[in-house]
Amino acid sequence: MMEDAHRTESLVAKSPLPFDLDDGRDELNLAEFPLAAIADRVPDNQKTLVFEDRIFDSGRSEMITRRLTISASDKFGLPTSLDDEVILGLIQLTKQNRFTERKVNFSRYQLIQILGWRHEGRSYDRLEKSLKRWLGVTLYYDKAWWDKDEQTWVDENFHILEQVTLYDQERRLKRLRSSNSEPPLSSFAWNEVVFRSFKSGYLKAIDLGLFRQLEYAASKRMYRFLDKRFYHKSRWEFDLAEFACEHIGVSRNYDTGQLKRRLQPAIDELEAVGFLEAMPIAQRYVKISRGQWKIVFIKKSVPQVELLGKEESQLIKRLADRGVTPSVAAELVREFPAELIEMQMEVLDRLLEKKDRDSIRNPAGYLVKSIREGYAPPKKQLQTKPVVLTETPKNSSPIEKAAPDQSAVDAYLMALTPTELAHLEETMLEHVGATLAEGYLRSKQAKSSAFSVYRRMVLERGARQFLSTQCKAEKSAA
Incomplete structure (x- = not known):
């Protein structure tokens, strides 16, 4: 049996979701025992997983041993943690059809959206391998599958998926150009045992927003x-x-x-x-x-929800836009100062401006943790754009007519000498909010690379303050 992977693979989608994350579904038998190793990879020579427990069966009035054996094909091997998530995604596709048909038509892009993976080639490759892997996996339930209609634990042995048809985008477009007809969708079909459980209503609600977080x-x-x-x-x-x-x-x-x-x-x-x-x-x-x-x-x-003001509601929405579930976002807004939340969102946004996202593999989870703990930079923190510590010729004036936007802020800071930057930094630390000042001091003391983020924020506040004052003076003079 494989040991837990430190983290699941990070594949984050940006596209709008086609469904409500708060209204997902999970099949109860599939939630009881693992269907896969919780590692990202399984050794090629391992072809079987076994999980079992002992419970009291009220129907038999005795203790019974429940056992699930998972057997893999030689070609594709045992499922991993990401494959388990794919099955959960297929359940959501079936829910969209109200669990009416055992065969479900879908697009791979649609499934990737549900899973929260990035819309890129490796996601499609990973999905195709997963679906093929499930075709080769056999599940052996020994007194471990609950038959809702019969109200008893039964033995069931089956492949969870019986058929998978995949059409890639190129083939679909070729079909559309050649026949002018609607291009075919990919499809999969559940085993009858699983689908019968769906139809009997042996399902539970699941907050997919929290799950994906x-x-x-x-x-x-x-x-x-x-x-x-x-x-x-x-x-x-x-x-x-x-x-x-x-x-x-x-x-x-x-x-x-x-x-x-x-x-x-x-x-x-x-x-x-x-x-x-x-x-x-x-x-x-x-x-x-x-x-x-x-x-x-x-x-x-769950705390009793009170009426929130307009500012709090907007803050909840901004947290939700960054992947935090609405319920958790509301709790954060009730429990923590708005200044702290605003600052941590700003820090996160700056860190995610870089192309390399590996330092923050779960942005929503990092944001929640950083708010709850006050300061929680990831181990491989990203650097922000450094301030250029060079003098500008005295006859140049990069901010002469610039408005106090980001380009003007950058120009202003680049025009300052190292001595002037240090003075601005020291002065602004006495005027910025306590939350930002604390983050600055803590990251500086810990010699964390997050210090560059906080330092840049302090300097930018000083630059904006100067530019705003200058702009008002110019308007008054005019």
Whole structure:
């Protein structure tokens, strides 16, 4: 069994979504056990995954062992965490058809939008490999598939997908040019067992906006499993080893300490997005006996929504535009100063101006964490455009008629000498907001590369202040 990958692959789409992220669906059997390793890659020689647990079956009035065995084809191998997300995306496509047909027509671009992947070649290649991989995967459920109609755990053995037809854009356009008819869409067909579960209504709502905001594969698996369980009650206790290994997919070779370390980043992330109540470690992990521990989860209660003013509503929208779910955005606006939120959005926007996005692989998750923690720069922080520390000839005047826009700000700062820049920086630190000043000082003390972001923001505020004053003076003189 593969150990958890540190992060899922980052493939972020920019296009408008064709559906409401808050209104997703998940099949309950598929949320109970992992369908894939939670790593990005699986060794070529590994062709089987097994997950099992023991529960009390009220229908039989006895304890039973539930077991899921996942068997892969030799050519395409076992599914990974991204493949698991593809299945969730296919469920959303089927929901758009109101679960009326086992065969679903779709475009690959549409599915990539749902998944939140970038609209680029490697996303299409990754999607094609995933769909082919699922065709070769066999699932063996031993007393582990819930038949809603019969109200019992049953044995079921099937391929989750029975057919996949893919048309790339070039072929579709060629068909359109040659026949002037509507080009064909790609399609897939569910196995009858899965589709029958859809039709019986064995589904739950899922907040796909929150799901897509999560960075770790373990976080996403934990969210799906716990979100199902929280439907019944808001507090759950599980055997630590069974929860980690059989429902999240952490390696069974780990000892208790290693299991905790593997789970904790995912738990921290689910706390940060407002899904789990934060708990001290001593309350999260409870020792039962030698070598036996339990893990405790409490769903975070949703605060009563009060009427928000126009400014707060606009701030929520701006957070949502950056990928933060509306519910989390509303919570942030209620709990944190607007100045802090504004500053962290500005920092994020500046960092994302660069082409290399690897330093912030999950912008929405980073933004939420940076607001909650006050300051949380990523490890591989991006540098902003440096200030040019050169003198400008005295007879030049780059800002003589410029308005106080970004180009004028850049021109003004480039015209200052190093001594003048240092003076401006020192002066403005006494006048900028406390939040910006704190971020500046903390990043400077930590020698973080984020310091250049904060320094640039301080200097730009000084430049804008000067330019605005100059503009008013020129208008008065006129």
